[in-house]
Amino acid sequence: MKIVKLSKTNVFQFVDHLKSFGEVHAPQRKGKKSSAFQPVKDNSKLLLSDENYTRTILPIKKYFHKPIDTLLKFSPGKGFEDAYEEEEAKVLFGVHSCDISAILTLDRVFAGKYVDTYYFRRRKQIAIIGMSCIPDEYCYCHSMGTDFVEDGFDLFLSDIGESYLVKVGTSLGDDMVSTASDLFIDYDEKDTDEYKRRINEFPTLFVTKVDETNLPAILDMEYKSEIWEEMGDRCFNCGICSMVCPTCFCFDVNDELCIDGESGERKRCWDSCLFKSHAMVAGGHNFREKRSDRFKHRFLHKHQEFMGEFGRTSCVGCGRCTQDCPADIHFVGMVKRIKGDIACVYEGNNKK
Amino acid sequence: MIKYEQKALLNNPYLPLSCRIVASTVQTDDTMLFKVRFEDDRDVEAFDHKPGQFVQLSVMGTGECPISIASSPTRHGTIDLCIRKAGRVTEAFHNLGQNAVFGMRGPYGNGYPVEVMEGNNLLIVAGGLGMAPLRSLLWYALDHRHRFKDIILMYGTKNQHDFLFKGELLSLINRNDIKTLLAVAEDIDGSWTGEVGLVTDLFDHAELDAGNTFAAICGPPVMYKYVIEKLLEKGFSKGRILMSLERKMKCGIGKCVHCSVGFKYTCIDGPIFTYWDAINMREII
Numbered sequence: 001m002k003i004v005k006l007s008k009t010n011v012f013q014f015v016d017h018l019k020s021f022g023e024v025h026a027p028q029r030k031g032k033k034s035s036a037f038q039p040v041k042d043n044s045k046l047l048l049s050d051e052n053y054t055r056t057i058l059p060i061k062k063y064f065h066k067p068i069d070t071l072l073k074f075s076p077g078k079g080f081e082d083a084y085e086e087e088e089a090k091v092l093f094g095v096h097s098c099d100i101s102a103i104l105t106l107d108r109v110f111a112g113k114y115v116d117t118y119y120f121r122r123r124k125q126i127a128i129i130g131m132s133c134i135p136d137e138y139c140y141c142h143s144m145g146t147d148f149v150e151d152g153f154d155l156f157l158s159d160i161g162e163s164y165l166v167k168v169g170t171s172l173g174d175d176m177v178s179t180a181s182d183l184f185i186d187y188d189e190k191d192t193d194e195y196k197r198r199i200n201e202f203p204t205l206f207v208t209k210v211d212e213t214n215l216p217a218i219l220d221m222e223y224k225s226e227i228w229e230e231m232g233d234r235c236f237n238c239g240i241c242s243m244v245c246p247t248c249f250c251f252d253v254n255d256e257l258c259i260d261g262e263s264g265e266r267k268r269c270w271d272s273c274l275f276k277s278h279a280m281v282a283g284g285h286n287f288r289e290k291r292s293d294r295f296k297h298r299f300l301h302k303h304q305e306f307m308g309e310f311g312r313t314s315c316v317g318c319g320r321c322t323q324d325c326p327a328d329i330h331f332v333g334m335v336k337r338i339k340g341d342i343a344c345v346y347e348g349n350n351k352k
Numbered sequence: 353m354i355k356y357e358q359k360a361l362l363n364n365p366y367l368p369l370s371c372r373i374v375a376s377t378v379q380t381d382d383t384m385l386f387k388v389r390f391e392d393d394r395d396v397e398a399f400d401h402k403p404g405q406f407v408q409l410s411v412m413g414t415g416e417c418p419i420s421i422a423s424s425p426t427r428h429g430t431i432d433l434c435i436r437k438a439g440r441v442t443e444a445f446h447n448l449g450q451n452a453v454f455g456m457r458g459p460y461g462n463g464y465p466v467e468v469m470e471g472n473n474l475l476i477v478a479g480g481l482g483m484a485p486l487r488s489l490l491w492y493a494l495d496h497r498h499r500f501k502d503i504i505l506m507y508g509t510k511n512q513h514d515f516l517f518k519g520e521l522l523s524l525i526n527r528n529d530i531k532t533l534l535a536v537a538e539d540i541d542g543s544w545t546g547e548v549g550l551v552t553d554l555f556d557h558a559e560l561d562a563g564n565t566f567a568a569i570c571g572p573p574v575m576y577k578y579v580i581e582k583l584l585e586k587g588f589s590k591g592r593i594l595m596s597l598e599r600k601m602k603c604g605i606g607k608c609v610h611c612s613v614g615f616k617y618t619c620i621d622g623p624i625f626t627y628w629d630a631i632n633m634r635e636i637i
């Protein structure tokens with residue numbers, strides 16, 4: 001893999017250069033502590049690796065699988081038509097490896113026998129520039145094997161102190177670098193040593209660790225466990241954990257009529273398997289009637305069923321669900337409890 | 353940015369094709385049988401389905417819903433859909449009227465494994481609206497009669513007003529290459545000439561060779577329980593019992609996750625599952 005070095009003093013210049021490849025979006029402060037991917041207007045507002053920001057409120061799935069997406073237009077005269085409108089190219093700058101891993105997972109979900117054209121047309125339009133990060137108390141990507149990505153980015157910037165090592169992942173990434181060659185220099189032995197020191201140290205920075213080995217087999221045995229009832233009582237079924245999760249992708253589809261009462265649009269929007277209507281069929285029969293049924297369904301889908309379908313759990317350990325759950329459910333605690341490691345489920349009272 | 357074949361992106365799997373209602377006949381108070389056809393002859397040509405598959409039906413402004421194909425692939429050209437008014441889309445479809453245009457995409461789902469079933473006896477057990485997907489299998493088997501050994505049809509409904517495809521099924525009684533057993537649970541006006549009882553009572557009138565028979569069943573959830581009990585009692589292996597499942601579906605193509613049961617998506621891995629698959633899946637009935 002081609003690797004070059006970018007001095008931190010050149011970063012803003014490089015971001016300006018990237019604007020010729022598309023609208024640059026990067027993490028910027030939203031609330032006091034929260035951050036979000038937003039269009040970059042003022043480079044000084046960017047959150048870079050040493051800004052100590054960990055996760056954005058929403059993951060970058062919002063760019064590919066939009067919260068609300070118009071699929072089709074329809075009218076009696078023209079029938080149904082594809083409503084996709086080609087958007088201008090974008091460059092997502094500063095994506096962490098867990099979120100890149102999540103996109104690689106969504107790629108598999110939206111491919112398969114029926115290719116989701118909306119998702120992949122956007123995938124072609126949007127470049128991804130990754131950036132290394134420092135874990136906080138919610139992160140456990142190292143446990144999930146997503147703290148390091150070899151694929152899924154056009155460029156990846158690893159912080160080595162005064163500068164970044166820039167891995168070039170695609171030919172587009174190569175274009176980005178070679179058209180600004182005066183911003184980059186070759187790295188030397190000292191840089192290699194610093195890079196090695198940092199990646200070796202990285203696993204020791206995690207407070208939250210979990211071992212999911214054998215979890216699918218254990219979940220089979222614990223299918224009727226009282227844990228699910230207990231969690232069902234605690235969970236509000238608000239669906240926040242699904243909305244913020246970089247690998248949750250359920251959606252609902254609805255038609256919206258125009259004022260003429262005939263033509264309109266078919267839209268999809270993010271849904272959650274925690275919502276009561278999710279498995280309800282005509283006539284009102286609900287295959288997951290109880291809150292505990294639905295809580296269990298999400299958990300099993302992520303940690304067991306994905307294993308069967310794709311050979312890995314869909315959780316990338318970004319920590320969003322635990323950080324944002326208003327019922328203070330600690331999902332790592334859940335895993336540990338089911339595995340029989342510890343007795344407590346919620347240890348999140350010290351949140352925010 | 354992803355390297356993805358441009359070709360795959362030309363084919364939008366969510367885009368319904370234009371269809372027209374050719375004819376419709378009232379079946380019960382809330383159920384009608386529609387004969388439909390794609391507007392474009394090339395779409396008619398290209399459409400090929402297996403018994404047990406379904407389509408996603410679109411009525412502009414109300415949305416989409418899954419409906420089983422009630423006609424056999426051996427009768428090419430038009431497609432039969434037997435639709436009960438259950439909510440927004442199905443109700444709107446009932447109100448469309450002759451020649452109305454609507455959207456349809458598919459076929460979806462696995463369908464019955466007919467290649468495996470051929471060469472065996474076929475037992476079809478239906479209850480109520482469950483006859484709709486099984487009608488496709490029934491006519492597939494009758495149109496390829498030599499590919500199957502004995503064929504037995506058992507169909508039961510609440511009463512004679514709920515009986516679907518009445519004329520067609522009653523006329524099968526006179527055919528000697530199929531044993532047709534029909535029942536109503538309640539004969540409300542004394543006009544019923546056949547069996548009065550539950551569909552499970554019909555088992556008393558049939559000789560079954562469990563080892564060489566595939567049983568295809570479809571009906572309301574309560575029916576499955578009792579029919580499966582009967583079949584197991586008769587010595588059927590769980591892998592020879594084929595059931596058709598109903599789930600909420602939004603996309604039909606394995607993306608929206610509404611129809612997931614355990615490891616499986618009803619829309620892609622089903623809707624036809626063997627009883628063995630079913631007992632190994634969670635939340636099944």
Ligand SMILES: Cc1cc2nc3c(=O)[nH]c(=O)nc-3n(C[C@H](O)[C@H](O)[C@H](O)COP(=O)(O)OP(=O)(O)OC[C@H]3O[C@@H](n4cnc5c(N)ncnc54)[C@H](O)[C@@H]3O)c2cc1C
Pocket residue numbers: 277280281282283284406416417418419420421433434435436437438439440441442443481484485597598599600601623
């Ligand atoms: C594979 C498959 C094949 C099928 N084949 C056929 C067929 O051949 N013929 C046929 O008639 N049907 C068939 N169905 C069932 C059919 O798809 C449903 O009846 C249909 O989706 C109803 O859609 P709708 O828009 O008319 O109803 P909707 O308005 O969408 O109503 C259904 C939804 O509304 C909600 N809802 C409905 N009733 C209530 C209630 N009482 N209380 C609370 N919420 C409620 C539920 O969320 C439910 O999902 C099939 C289903 C599947 C999965």
Ligand code: SF4
Pocket residue numbers: 234235236237238239240241242274321324325326327328329
């Ligand atoms: S965020 Fe917490 S309370 Fe809300 S649905 Fe998820 S687990 Fe339940």
Ligand code: SF4
Pocket residue numbers: 241244245246247248302314315316317318319320321322331
């Ligand atoms: S389940 Fe929670 S920790 Fe895992 S990827 Fe989703 S939001 Fe992140």
